[in-house]
Amino acid sequence: MPGIYRRILKWLDERFGAGAVEEFLRHKTVPIHRHSIWYYFGGMTLFLFVVQALTGILLLLYYRPTPNDAFESIQYIVTQVPYGWLIRSVHSWSANLLILTVFIHMFSVYFLKAYRKPRELTWITGMFLLFIMLGFGFSGYLLPWNTLAFFATKVGTEMAATVPLIGPWLLKFLRGGEEVTGATLTRFFGFHVAVLPGLTTLLLAMHLLLVQRLGMSVPPGVERAIEEGRQPARSMPFFPNFLLRDMIGWYAALGVLGALAAIFPWELGTKADAFASAPAGIRPEWYFLFAFQTLKILPAKILFLEGELAGLMGFTLAGIVWVLVPFLDYKAGFGRVTRFFTGLGIFALGYMVVMSALALR
């Protein structure tokens, strides 16, 4: 490494004692096998989250979170501020890409059973991070205060009221009142720039710490093949080999984001008017479509339960099962592939895809 970097690192090491970290990173390796490609998606998710944080901070310099000013401040950013159009469109597109990659990351970890012992906590912190990303998406969507956002939020938060016992309280908590108003905007803004980032920092720190401590998981099939001598155990150093490859991916993502921002800029829409009627065909963003569609097709009553409540309970149950999968599929800890869980995963993925497609029709 060039001399100047060496000198700076040595200076920092004398104060932080970061030499140990550097040593550790030098020794970190990444296994090479036919499923290695999925290893990139965790880093990609992290990269896109960093992009969100940076563009978000830039947007914060001009955004005003009140009903009178929110829409106009974004209009200002997009039309008057130099490269404001770029920052804003990147932020909106990257949000969608982030959620896509986080789902890919989650499903790849699921199917490769990387959640098995000793990585249960990595999985749990990861699932909560996924929920938080969805929360980022939902809260951020309202901030431009345009018609689509306003009514999507109205419909989305309406669901909260169906929760038994605490439903009405939960609704008021989310909306900052009975209806979606400026109070909702303030609240969602607070969630989006303070609460959720704070929670993310905590969970992400745990998640990354665990990944570093426990190393990269190798899929059971590959593990067995290595044990049985059918396959050599190959790996590459994380630094610089894997990192350089990671960077290729990150640069490619930046290129895609730039192209999307320049060729398909994110719409401004029309300013929200609380007294106007909801536009026809209102629906949430694509990552909520499967839930939206499910609730649409459920009958008004299932046994003794209201249809919507049954749907909500179904999703909650599914979420709980999903978070607890490392414990339910404990046999994976012994390297055994239980077909049931693979099947469940295929069903879940298929269900989400099919429902989303139906909602788009």
Place this chain on the structure above:
Amino acid sequence: METPGRIPNDGVQSRRRWISLLLGSGVLASIASFVYPAIRYMIPPPIGESTSRSVVAASVNELKNNSGKVFKFGSKPALLVRTPDGDYRAFTAVCTHLNCTVQYRSDLHEIWCACHNGLYDLSGRNVSGPPPRPLESFEVHVQGEEVIVSRSA
């Protein structure tokens, strides 16, 4: 034993240098293409954002009594009137009939639309001609040297 004109391992070394150069310049160029917009972005533009709620319509001595001025408010024209008594009134200048831009008539002391002869009084009420509704009125405040027009609460 040296072969004249050939430095051992030079090919590999210079190739390595080219790759490092390519990588370095690529990374630097790409960083520049991200950092430059971000820095330009952070410097506030000369036209400050006026909220859609209020705008400086005129300076204090600009309008004489019994005259009017059309100005831009948000994305629509608006009308500032100084009555014969010296009071300021402000309204949207979009006629409620077919959206022509109205003007103040100092001879009639009323607001007039040139398209179909609609008339509004100095409270914005439609008093004659086709306009079906009054003109939306705005609040006017004088602050120092400026006459500020803002949307009513």
Place this chain on the structure above:
Amino acid sequence: MRFVAAIIASLLVAASLSAAPTPESTCITCHSMLDGKLADPVKKFESAVHRQVGLSCADCHGGNPADESMDSMSPAKGFRGVPRKTQVPEFCARCHSDIAYMHRFDPKMRADQLSQYLTSVHGKRLKQGDTKVAVCVDCHGVHNILPASDTRSPVYPVNIASTCARCHASEEHMRSYNIPTDQVSSYEKSVHAEILAQGDTAAPTCATCHGNHGATPPGVSSVANVCGTCHVFFEQLFNKSPHQPAFAAMGLPGCVQCHSNHEIVKPSDDWVGVGQDSVCATCHSQGDKGYTGAQKIAGDLANLKTRLARAEEILNTAERSGMEVSSAKVELGSAHEALVKARVNVHAFDDAEVQKLTDEGAQVSEKAYQAGVAALNERDVRRKGLGVSLIAIVLAISGLYLKIRQIESRPKT
């Protein structure tokens, strides 16, 4: 019979006297106990404006309202009974033409209804003995008369057309007069009826153009005046136009010639010019000055509309691409205004008057179009900037790739 009635009447009077402080007139107390036609007026009178101001049966019909006997209805006591149709106007005018009396109840009320009525076709024919024409009670009702400002009144502006239609839309009724009966059905299709139905009582109905008490259709030469009371600019332009003397000479009814009298619908730009739906072509034919003038006017309007559409389209495209064009859109508003004014100026029937407005509008549209072009250029600049950064990214990626290859081809030491 009379005796029985008298007993019952006095009992009731006693009862009502002990129950209510103000004595109702005996007319009402008696007639309310009768059946059918005789009791009907009492029911109707409940809501009448005359009752609300404290008048009662005797104020119109005479007689003695304090007398419970049938004697209250004797002509000797001033009883006037039910007037004959030909007597109705004078019957009502007994009060309604007496200014001093009327102003006791409503100081601003007019008192010239009878004199107006006598000038009308209805009034003149009534004097000749025609009892099929309308008199006061035919439009205003009899015992349940409400003020014209009451929405339930048959002469409330929104209801006037159906009141006139009672006679004027009936073929049977109008047969002997030889006038059409389609006025109301035509009017219902008009834009005036549409606006009126939305509650804007400034919109014209039958009485607005024809008068109410002095109902006379405007003479052919005065139609333009009637329309011109609201449509001021059009009348002014028309009167200065070559059509005015021409129409007058030919005895043509001004505005009505192109716009119809009752079925006045929203005009379309297709009316102007020489096309299939044009009104100009009904008189003008190829070769005459009017024909070429109409063609020019239609051409100017169409030209401005095309330019406007073009400018709007490009600005919308630019806006959808994320570009700022709101000020250009505001400027374009004045081109719309020019189109509105040009349509007004059509009524000068002089293509120069229309052209100066369409030229102005075309200029503004052109400017807005250029602003749209500039916005799209800016968008393309962005895309070029993107291209530059993509090149930098490709450079970086190739550098990375080669570096990886280089690192991994080095023999492991």
